[in-house]
Every structure is written in structure tokens, then in C-alpha cells.
Amino acid sequence: MHAKRLKYIAILIITGLCASTAQAVKPTTNRDSLREGRRIYEQACAWCHGTGGEGDGPAGWFIGRYSSPRPRNFAQDGYKFRSTGSGDLPTDQDLFTTITRGIPGVMPAYRALNERERWQVIAYLKSWNPAFEEEKPVPLTFPQAPAAPTEAAIHNGRNLYVKYDCRVCHGDNGEGDGPEATAGHLRDGNNLPIRATNLTDPSAWKNGASALDLFRTLTTGLDGTPMPSYANEFAGREEALWELVWYIQSLSDQQRK
Amino acid sequence: MTVLAVVSTTYAVSVPNVAAIPAFARKYTLNCTACHTAPPRLNTFGERFLENGYQLPGTEDGGITGKQTLGDLSLDDFANYTGVRLRGNVLRGRHFKQQNPLTAEAGVVQNNIELGFPEIFSLFTAGSLTKNIGFFAELESNLEESSTGIERAFLTFNNLGGTNVANIRVGRIDPSATFSFSTLRQQLEFVGDSLNPSADTVQRVGLFPLAASAKFYGLRNRSGTAISPYAPSLYNAVAETGVEVRGRPFGDWFMYQVGVLNGANEAFGDSNKGKDFYGAVRFDYARAANFSASLSGFAYLGNSNATILTGTGQTDVNWHRYGIAAHLRYNMFDLYGLYTLDRITHVPTAALSTFDTSASGLSVALDTYVTDRTLLSLRYDSMDAGGDLSQRTSQSFAGIQLKQYVRSNVALFARHDLNLRRAEDGNAAARNLRHAFFAGIDIAY
Amino acid sequence: MTHDQERLTTRSSDVLSISRHSEGKDFMKGVLFLALALSAVQGISPLHAETPTGTLVGRILYVGPAIPDQVFEVTRDSGFCGAQATIRTVTIHPKTRGLEGAVVSIDGVAVPLSDPAAPALVLTNTRCAFTPRLATGVVGQQVEIRNDDPVMHNTHISMGSRTLVNVAMIPASRPVWKPLKQSGIYTVKCDAHKFMQAHILAFTHPFFSITDETGAFRIPSLPPGEHQVTIWHDTLGTVHQSVTIAATGDTHVTLEYPNHADARKQ
Incomplete structure (x- = not known):
């Protein structure tokens, strides 16, 4: 009798657990979930992104001050961190990744919001930009990284780094001190001065520091910045792009990761 | 002997200190400017982070760090909870019309230039321990004042009864931390005064937001030590021991705060004479483009929280303060001000002829980035002093400071303070200082 | 951005009031010159024959003071691009006083585009400049980006803060194709060569034309009326x-065209 009751309770608990796991799957967007998304947004996001999503929250100006970055304007800006082609909108999963990881230096990781809450916020912030209704962003496919880099591959990567003028912005040693960067020529989509990323300091890389992250950044480019997409240049030559990735990683201690 | 007497009688209150907590920046991999307009000033996001018990606004993150941990502790975690700040003036220049009496300070100095080094070192450990439980502790060593000790230390319990319904702080707390004018978060740092406690005379003014200072001459704490008119006090104290409850139960626009303290100016422990109470409300608007504003008011009701000397000895008095403050932030501008009115009750009738029982003060400050890395700060301070009529001097100062950020956590500054009232000869410290110049450094790691 | 209101005269007939929205950004940039603009005028699809239609024929004049050309020091690839780059700002036909390279359009006529498969707009990096420097197209039309130079460029097309495309173009790159997503004014830049600039105007209708070297334009197939x-x-x-x-x-x-200098005074 007693054991039976325990069993019953155990089933209840397990069912409950399953139900709560199921909730973590991306919920459908409806009026209730948008309302919930708005509530979360106004408590967590609006301080920088603004109550209207225009990147003009009361704390937003101080992040970059007179320089890049400003908080994203969800109503009209493009997006830097994507798995989609240059100029395309991000997928929902891309937005989820950014919210979960944060952006080093400028945006905290919101892992403390549960998965469901993150999806609700994503649905709410997308509602400001009608382009999300018209364009259906399609993620590019990214291959798995080949096995460990060889010295020759890294050497080839260095040649590509020169050939593709990476050093014009990122500098000969990858320290973000290329001639265009030091001359102050680089501007973001709001015409604010922007720095070239220091490739020797992976902890500050905004789009992630893994080999796949670098591969993705080089493929998609960072919209709203001078960083272009190299997808066209490396189409059908993925192994060359991996060599460039490994060379960039060799500038810091990231090559093993 | 004279020198010894001078040294022993030179009294300076501890320097108020709230720094950027670099540990939080490390923990969340953020730049200082995510939370600060310019450290130690908070922006609107930083204010809500503070109110949420060192958790991201809108969450109960409980100190998620994302770092790999080895068991319960790791070095990564240590750095995410601990920060240091080193700062101070390396050059101090003061121009006096005439220095205080020879017996009070060594030498007759018309223009006093001192070299120094960054003498204030603070160690913080703070953060959220687990969901909705946070802590804060600050240890400070101030070589100039030969003082070392716990400045503030408290626990926070957040989001009791629902999101932002009630947040409790208990320990040595700074009540004005969440007020529109946070006493301790000033770009123009406190420059200590010099007081002769035996004679109750101020030998050198302190440069401090005068609205938040004690403002009374001839006032003593319950152990008989003189309270400097320039000391942060009551609601605007560096820290007092007590407990408070605060929240925004109706949404972001309104905040309440109520607290009870052992008593203002209680060194440590409680003489059990009576508790002090305070309450504050704050109204916020943060929904316009690059703009936020707040208006707040408080009442602090003291209970035998100071004494005055009368012919018959030391008499307890009740010292109250009422204040209103506001802040406006728009793009690069951060404007904030505080007006306070102090009243002392239960002063013996016999003493009323020599003691002014009311005082008021006004402080208005503006910080603005003139370039990406240059912060210009201006402050106006005015005090209509109370207390001992023979000493009481009202005063106004204006300060200007340029702070150049070499890195986001390393700044060099130069500052000039000017006495706006007519300078006079003599011992009235508030009148004989014409102007002062400071240069120094501020490093946080 | 300034929004000036101005009056201006039409030479042929009567005086009309004109509201002027001059974008300060464009003034400040003072960019390009439109020598090769005509190559970008693509086929304009006529409307169905049943509806009576008229044609707008005209000329845009500019009689204001000359606006000096912009001269940029070339800091990169100057061996190939030259030491200086000169961008002509305003080109006036000496006889007609016609303004070359203005885009005339009539918005607000709800007409479905009958020929969405317009040929691609070809935008070529040639001698450290975009050719053409002004192009017009319809939403959905492809832009084909090429690089004929022996130096690397990146072609960065954006509207406001939204990027349409930003691609690296090394020498002998294969062309990149990207459709125009929305109507409006796209700016084309090369982040590596600041003096390289162009514009693409995208429309959701066929009623637009670029003025030729005499300042003339022609927009056919318009429904009658105001x-x-x-x-x-x-x-x-x-x-x-x-x-x-x-x-x-x-x-x-x-x-x-309103007097540039006067407009700025207002």
C-alpha cells in the first residue's frame, strides 16, 4: 500500500519533469507569449535596448559612448552574429545563442532566463521588425572542423591572411592595429568609429572563439561593421578557410580548443 | 610636544568609498560601462543590478558565472567575487588667505603643496551567493588617515514575496545607495577635513557634497567625540548598522525604502538608547530615448543620536534630516542633486541661545563625457550651517574635475575647487581656503 | 538630418511650391559623380495597353553656385588607385544647365511590376571606383558585384543601419549576386577605400528615371492625374x-533644383 503510493508519487514527479522539459522547447508565439516576452524584455533588456526596441535605452549610450557599439535597434538594424548569409536576418537559433552567450564586454549572458523565457523575448523583439515576416532566414551549413591543424596548414593560413588583406584592419600581428584601424577610418552602421578586433585576445571576440565560430564569422561577415563576408572567396575551398581559421587561432592560445 | 598634539588631534572621518566592483565586470565579462556612466556612478542598468542584489535585472541568476569550477571553489570564482581599487591624490595644493593657528597645524603656510601617492586601497568581496542571497564586504586601508577596517558589510535577501516586492539588506549598510543622489558615488572624491576635537574647531574644510554632510558645528556623538560638519551622516552616512526593506512592488516607476539603524554615529554595537528610523520613496522614469530621471525624498528620524555640550555636561539630542533629490541622465550628461534640511530637537532651553538647531545644504553635480575617454565633472555645494553660533559659517564651493581614462579601469584626474564666498583671514576654515588643486590616479582591478 | 522647406520655380510654366527634404548626410558626404549613370537605366516595363497613360518628359536644371569636387588623399593601394581620388559632385551640361545624375521618380501609384525578372544591375569595382556610381532598380532585382581591379575591395551595400551585403572581393573574384530587399536609397561603400562610393535606388514600381548628361528624363506609362x-x-x-x-x-x-547654398542657409 505504502509502496504503491510512493510509486504513484514517483510517476507524478517523473511526469512533471517531462512536462517541464517539454516546455523548454521553443514555444509557439501567441498573444500570451508575446505579453510574457514583453514583461521579461522590460525588466531585463529595455535598460539598453529601449522600451521601443530602438537601441536607445537609458543605459545604452554609455556602452560605447562616442564609439561603437550601440545597443541593437531591433526595429531596423541588421545583425552581426548570424549563421546566415551577409545581409540576411539571423535565425531564431542565432538570437537564442546571442542571448545565452552574451557578448563579451557589452552584453551579459542571460542564461538565468530559462529557455522558454528566452524564446518569448526573441518573439517579442522580432515583432518590431516587419522584415522578419517577409524574409525567411536560412542558416548556412557549416562543416565540421577537420582534424588538428598541421604546421603547414597554419603557414598556408598566414599566406591567406596576407592575401585577403586581413592585416589592413587587424594588423600584421593580429593586434587590431592595421593601417585602416589606426587611421580611424573604420565606421559601423551608425557611422560611429569602430575598432578592429584584436585577434590575439580571443576572450573579447564577440562572435565566439571556437574554430567553428571563426569559420562562421569569416563566412557570414559581421553586418553593420566593415568586416565583410568571405563566403564567395572560399566557396568550394573550405579547407583553405580552415587554414585561415587555424592561423588566426595560432595568434593566441586558442588553437587547441 | 606641539607636533604630537597636532597629530593626535587631527581627526578625519573615513573617506566614503564606493568603487566599481571589477569582480562583477569579470563575472559577467562586461566592460565597466555596462553598469556605470563612469565609475563609481551607476547608470540605470547598474542601479537595477544593485537593487536586485547583484543579479542581472529581470533575473534571479544567483551568481551564475559560467566558469568551470573545481568542487565548490576555484580561482576563477575568487576573481569573480573579489576586486581592488587603489586611488588617491598624488598632488594636493591649497591656497589659504591665512593658515589656522600655529598651535593647530605645523607651520604657517600660505600656499600649501603636498606630494603624495595613491593612499587609499580598498578590497571588495561581493556578489550573489545563491539565488536571491547576496553579500557585500569592503575593507579599506587609508594611509593618510591611518585607518584600516571594514567599511561596509551586509547580506541581501532579494525578491521576497515576488519580483522586487521586498529586498532586505542587513548589516553595515549605506542607506542612500539606491537614492536618486547616492552620497558615496561621487566623481569629485571626498577630501578629508581636519578637526581639532578638543576645541571642536575645524582647521581645514572637507570637500564633500555638503548637502549630505553633518552641517552642525559643536555636535558630538554619544561617546563625546566631535562630529565634523563635513562628515557623511544620517541617511547619507558611509555605513550604519541596521536593516532595511526596499522594493518596487508596483513596477519600475515607484520604489519604497524603510530602515531601522542602531543609531547614527554609533561606532560599533548599540548603546541601546534608541533606534533611528528612515523611510524613502523614489519615482523613476526610464522609458524615453537615452534618458532616465528620478525624483526621491527621504525622512530620517534620529533618536538620541547626537549630543551637545551644555553647562551641565553632555545632553542627548534627536537629530533628524529630510531630503529631496533628483537625477537626470541624457546621452553623455548625468545631472544629480540633493537638498537636505536638518533639525535637532530636545536641545536644552539654556543652550538654544548659542545653538542653531537647523541647517540645510544643497549639492548639484554634473558629469559629462566631453570625449570618448575624458570625463568632465562639475559640482556646486552649499551649506547653511547650524550648531554653535560662534563657529557656524555658511559656505559655497564649486569644483571642476577632468578625468582621463587611460584604460577603462585606470584614470588620471586633475581637479580644482574654489571657495565661492568672500575669502577671509582667520580661523574660520570655510572662509580662509581660497581654492585647492588636486591631481591623482584611480585604478580598479 | 535637415528638413528644409523651399519654393522653387519651374521654367516652363507656372510657379509651383516644392517641399524639399535635403538629407544632411548626403550634403556632408558630397559624394559622387554620375558619368556612367546611364548604363544602369534598365528596361522599364510598360503598363497594360488598355489603360490610357501619359508620359512625363522633362529636364532638371541646376543654376546655383558651382560645388567644388571632392578630393581624397588615397592612403591605400595608391600605386594602383593613384595618389588622389577626385569625386565630381555636381555635373552640369554647359548648354542646357541640365543636372546629370538626378533620379526622378513618381511614388504612390499602385502598379504591380509586370516584369519582375529584370536583368541584374552590374556593379563593378573598376580603377578604385564603382561603375556605375548611380544605379536604379526594382525590389527583387539582382545586383551583380564584380571586381576588375588587381587590388582587394570589399563591397558594402547598406540602407541606414541595415546591411544588404558586405562581401570581400579579391582580384579576379567570381561575381556575387544579391537581390535588392526593400525600396529606398542604398549606399555602396568600400571600407578599404573610403573614397569609393555609389548609390542604388530601389523602387517597388517602374516609374523612375535617371537624368542624362543634358539633365533630361522621361517616365512613360503613367496614369493621368496629379x-x-x-x-x-x-x-x-x-x-x-x-x-x-x-x-x-x-x-x-x-x-x-533649389540653390544648394541658399538651402543650407535656411
């Missing part, structure tokens, strides 16, 4: 004017 004409020039800004299109035949109009 329409709002928009004239845009990258240096001189945007002006609007209403015209009444006759039920048949050509409606002639000559428009004088």
Missing part, C-alpha cells in the same frame, strides 16, 4: 513636386 514627383541627387538632396499628367501624350516640365 502625382507627386520626387527628385533625388546625392549631393543636392531630395525635392518633391506635384505634376498633373495629361490623359495622353507627353507632359513637359522643367524643374530647377
Whole structure:
């Protein structure tokens, strides 16, 4: 009798657990979930992104001050961190990744919001930009990284780094001190001065520091910045792009990761 | 002997200190400017982070760090909870019309230039321990004042009864931390005064937001030590021991705060004479483009929280303060001000002829980035002093400071303070200082 | 951005009031010159024959003071690009005083595009400049980006803060294709060579034309009635004017661009 009751309770608990796991799957967007998304947004996001999503929250100006970055304007800006082609909108999963990881230096990781809450916020912030209704962003496919880099591959990567003028912005040693960067020529989509990323300091890389992250950044480019997409240049030559990735990683201690 | 007497009688209150907590920046991999307009000033996001018990606004993150941990502790975690700040003036220049009496300070100095080094070192450990439980502790060593000790230390319990319904702080707390004018978060740092406690005379003014200072001459704490008119006090104290409850139960626009303290100016422990109470409300608007504003008011009701000397000895008095403050932030501008009115009750009738029982003060400050890395700060301070009529001097100062950020956590500054009232000869410290110049450094790691 | 209101005269007939929206950004940039603009005028699809239509024929004049060309020091690849780059701002035909490279369009006529498969707009990096420097197209039309130079460029097309495409173009790159996503004014830049600039104007209708070297333009197949004409020039800004299109035949109009210097004073 007693054991039976325990069993019953155990089933209840397990069912409950399953139900709560199921909730973590991306919920459908409806009026209730948008309302919930708005509530979360106004408590967590609006301080920088603004109550209207225009990147003009009361704390937003101080992040970059007179320089890049400003908080994203969800109503009209493009997006830097994507798995989609240059100029395309991000997928929902891309937005989820950014919210979960944060952006080093400028945006905290919101892992403390549960998965469901993150999806609700994503649905709410997308509602400001009608382009999300018209364009259906399609993620590019990214291959798995080949096995460990060889010295020759890294050497080839260095040649590509020169050939593709990476050093014009990122500098000969990858320290973000290329001639265009030091001359102050680089501007973001709001015409604010922007720095070239220091490739020797992976902890500050905004789009992630893994080999796949670098591969993705080089493929998609960072919209709203001078960083272009190299997808066209490396189409059908993925192994060359991996060599460039490994060379960039060799500038810091990231090559093993 | 004279020198010894001078040294022993030179009294300076501890320097108020709230720094950027670099540990939080490390923990969340953020730049200082995510939370600060310019450290130690908070922006609107930083204010809500503070109110949420060192958790991201809108969450109960409980100190998620994302770092790999080895068991319960790791070095990564240590750095995410601990920060240091080193700062101070390396050059101090003061121009006096005439220095205080020879017996009070060594030498007759018309223009006093001192070299120094960054003498204030603070160690913080703070953060959220687990969901909705946070802590804060600050240890400070101030070589100039030969003082070392716990400045503030408290626990926070957040989001009791629902999101932002009630947040409790208990320990040595700074009540004005969440007020529109946070006493301790000033770009123009406190420059200590010099007081002769035996004679109750101020030998050198302190440069401090005068609205938040004690403002009374001839006032003593319950152990008989003189309270400097320039000391942060009551609601605007560096820290007092007590407990408070605060929240925004109706949404972001309104905040309440109520607290009870052992008593203002209680060194440590409680003489059990009576508790002090305070309450504050704050109204916020943060929904316009690059703009936020707040208006707040408080009442602090003291209970035998100071004494005055009368012919018959030391008499307890009740010292109250009422204040209103506001802040406006728009793009690069951060404007904030505080007006306070102090009243002392239960002063013996016999003493009323020599003691002014009311005082008021006004402080208005503006910080603005003139370039990406240059912060210009201006402050106006005015005090209509109370207390001992023979000493009481009202005063106004204006300060200007340029702070150049070499890195986001390393700044060099130069500052000039000017006495706006007519300078006079003599011992009235508030009148004989014409102007002062400071240069120094501020490093946080 | 400044929004000036101005009056301006039409040479041919009567005085019309014109509201002027000059974009300060365009003034400040004071960018390009439109020598090769005509190559970008693509086929304009006629409307169905049943409806009576008129044609707007006209000329845009500019009689204001000369606006000096912009000269940039070339800091990169100057061995190939030259030590200086000169960007002509305003090109006036000496006889007609016609303004070359203004875009005339009539918005607000709801007409479905009958030929969405327009040929691609070809945008080539040639001798450290974009060719053409001004192009017009319809939403959905492909832009084909090429690089004929022996140096690397990146072609960065954006509207406001939204990027349309930003691609690296090394020497002998294969072309990149990207469709125009929305109507409006796209700016084309090369982040590696600041002096390289161009514009693409995208429309959701076929009623637009670029003025030729004499300042002339022609927009056929318009429904009769009153329409709002928009004239845009990258240096001189945007002006609007209403015209009444006759039920048949050509409606002639000559428009004088507001005096640039006066506009700035206001």
C-alpha cells in the first residue's frame, strides 16, 4: 500500500519533469507569449535596448559612448552574429545563442532566463521588425572542423591572411592595429568609429572563439561593421578557410580548443 | 610636544568609498560601462543590478558565472567575487588667505603643496551567493588617515514575496545607495577635513557634497567625540548598522525604502538608547530615448543620536534630516542633486541661545563625457550651517574635475575647487581656503 | 538630418511650391559623380495597353553656385588607385544647365511590376571606383558585384543601419549576386577605400528615371492625374513636386533644383 503510493508519487514527479522539459522547447508565439516576452524584455533588456526596441535605452549610450557599439535597434538594424548569409536576418537559433552567450564586454549572458523565457523575448523583439515576416532566414551549413591543424596548414593560413588583406584592419600581428584601424577610418552602421578586433585576445571576440565560430564569422561577415563576408572567396575551398581559421587561432592560445 | 598634539588631534572621518566592483565586470565579462556612466556612478542598468542584489535585472541568476569550477571553489570564482581599487591624490595644493593657528597645524603656510601617492586601497568581496542571497564586504586601508577596517558589510535577501516586492539588506549598510543622489558615488572624491576635537574647531574644510554632510558645528556623538560638519551622516552616512526593506512592488516607476539603524554615529554595537528610523520613496522614469530621471525624498528620524555640550555636561539630542533629490541622465550628461534640511530637537532651553538647531545644504553635480575617454565633472555645494553660533559659517564651493581614462579601469584626474564666498583671514576654515588643486590616479582591478 | 522647406520655380510654366527634404548626410558626404549613370537605366516595363497613360518628359536644371569636387588623399593601394581620388559632385551640361545624375521618380501609384525578372544591375569595382556610381532598380532585382581591379575591395551595400551585403572581393573574384530587399536609397561603400562610393535606388514600381548628361528624363506609362514627383541627387538632396499628367501624350516640365547654398542657409 505504502509502496504503491510512493510509486504513484514517483510517476507524478517523473511526469512533471517531462512536462517541464517539454516546455523548454521553443514555444509557439501567441498573444500570451508575446505579453510574457514583453514583461521579461522590460525588466531585463529595455535598460539598453529601449522600451521601443530602438537601441536607445537609458543605459545604452554609455556602452560605447562616442564609439561603437550601440545597443541593437531591433526595429531596423541588421545583425552581426548570424549563421546566415551577409545581409540576411539571423535565425531564431542565432538570437537564442546571442542571448545565452552574451557578448563579451557589452552584453551579459542571460542564461538565468530559462529557455522558454528566452524564446518569448526573441518573439517579442522580432515583432518590431516587419522584415522578419517577409524574409525567411536560412542558416548556412557549416562543416565540421577537420582534424588538428598541421604546421603547414597554419603557414598556408598566414599566406591567406596576407592575401585577403586581413592585416589592413587587424594588423600584421593580429593586434587590431592595421593601417585602416589606426587611421580611424573604420565606421559601423551608425557611422560611429569602430575598432578592429584584436585577434590575439580571443576572450573579447564577440562572435565566439571556437574554430567553428571563426569559420562562421569569416563566412557570414559581421553586418553593420566593415568586416565583410568571405563566403564567395572560399566557396568550394573550405579547407583553405580552415587554414585561415587555424592561423588566426595560432595568434593566441586558442588553437587547441 | 606641539607636533604630537597636532597629530593626535587631527581627526578625519573615513573617506566614503564606493568603487566599481571589477569582480562583477569579470563575472559577467562586461566592460565597466555596462553598469556605470563612469565609475563609481551607476547608470540605470547598474542601479537595477544593485537593487536586485547583484543579479542581472529581470533575473534571479544567483551568481551564475559560467566558469568551470573545481568542487565548490576555484580561482576563477575568487576573481569573480573579489576586486581592488587603489586611488588617491598624488598632488594636493591649497591656497589659504591665512593658515589656522600655529598651535593647530605645523607651520604657517600660505600656499600649501603636498606630494603624495595613491593612499587609499580598498578590497571588495561581493556578489550573489545563491539565488536571491547576496553579500557585500569592503575593507579599506587609508594611509593618510591611518585607518584600516571594514567599511561596509551586509547580506541581501532579494525578491521576497515576488519580483522586487521586498529586498532586505542587513548589516553595515549605506542607506542612500539606491537614492536618486547616492552620497558615496561621487566623481569629485571626498577630501578629508581636519578637526581639532578638543576645541571642536575645524582647521581645514572637507570637500564633500555638503548637502549630505553633518552641517552642525559643536555636535558630538554619544561617546563625546566631535562630529565634523563635513562628515557623511544620517541617511547619507558611509555605513550604519541596521536593516532595511526596499522594493518596487508596483513596477519600475515607484520604489519604497524603510530602515531601522542602531543609531547614527554609533561606532560599533548599540548603546541601546534608541533606534533611528528612515523611510524613502523614489519615482523613476526610464522609458524615453537615452534618458532616465528620478525624483526621491527621504525622512530620517534620529533618536538620541547626537549630543551637545551644555553647562551641565553632555545632553542627548534627536537629530533628524529630510531630503529631496533628483537625477537626470541624457546621452553623455548625468545631472544629480540633493537638498537636505536638518533639525535637532530636545536641545536644552539654556543652550538654544548659542545653538542653531537647523541647517540645510544643497549639492548639484554634473558629469559629462566631453570625449570618448575624458570625463568632465562639475559640482556646486552649499551649506547653511547650524550648531554653535560662534563657529557656524555658511559656505559655497564649486569644483571642476577632468578625468582621463587611460584604460577603462585606470584614470588620471586633475581637479580644482574654489571657495565661492568672500575669502577671509582667520580661523574660520570655510572662509580662509581660497581654492585647492588636486591631481591623482584611480585604478580598479 | 535637415528638413528644409523651399519654393522653387519651374521654367516652363507656372510657379509651383516644392517641399524639399535635403538629407544632411548626403550634403556632408558630397559624394559622387554620375558619368556612367546611364548604363544602369534598365528596361522599364510598360503598363497594360488598355489603360490610357501619359508620359512625363522633362529636364532638371541646376543654376546655383558651382560645388567644388571632392578630393581624397588615397592612403591605400595608391600605386594602383593613384595618389588622389577626385569625386565630381555636381555635373552640369554647359548648354542646357541640365543636372546629370538626378533620379526622378513618381511614388504612390499602385502598379504591380509586370516584369519582375529584370536583368541584374552590374556593379563593378573598376580603377578604385564603382561603375556605375548611380544605379536604379526594382525590389527583387539582382545586383551583380564584380571586381576588375588587381587590388582587394570589399563591397558594402547598406540602407541606414541595415546591411544588404558586405562581401570581400579579391582580384579576379567570381561575381556575387544579391537581390535588392526593400525600396529606398542604398549606399555602396568600400571600407578599404573610403573614397569609393555609389548609390542604388530601389523602387517597388517602374516609374523612375535617371537624368542624362543634358539633365533630361522621361517616365512613360503613367496614369493621368496629379502625382507627386520626387527628385533625388546625392549631393543636392531630395525635392518633391506635384505634376498633373495629361490623359495622353507627353507632359513637359522643367524643374530647377533649389540653390544648394541658399538651402543650407535656411
